Amino acid sequence: MKRYLTTAEVAERYRTSPATVRYWRYAGTGPKCFIRRGRHVLYDAEALDKYDAEEIGGRCAA
Numbered sequence: 180m181k182r183y184l185t186t187a188e189v190a191e192r193y194r195t196s197p198a199t200v201r202y203w204r205y206a207g208t209g210p211k212c213f214i215r216r217g218r219h220v221l222y223d224a225e226a227l228d229k230y231d232a233e234e235i236g237g238r239c240a241a
Contacts, residue, residue, distance in 0.1 A: 183214075183221035192227070 189210070190197040203209030204220065212226030 182224040184224055184227070186220055186222075189222050189227070 184192070186197045186200050190200045193200070200209070204213060210222060210227055210230045212223045212230060213220050214223070215221075
């Protein structure tokens with residue numbers, strides 16, 4: 180079963196505020212692996228892991 184994180188949990192993971200995570204979503208930057216369930220926004224934990232690997236890999240290669 181997939182695990183989903185709330186905006187607050189994603190903010191904690193990236194050591195930022197929930198407002199910053201909401202801004203990333205609004206601006207189209209940051210992880211794009213979210214779904215909406217009514218008023219709730221949830222992020223796929225596995226997709227966040229892949230996003231992290233791609234971002235870290237891209238930065239280390241430079």
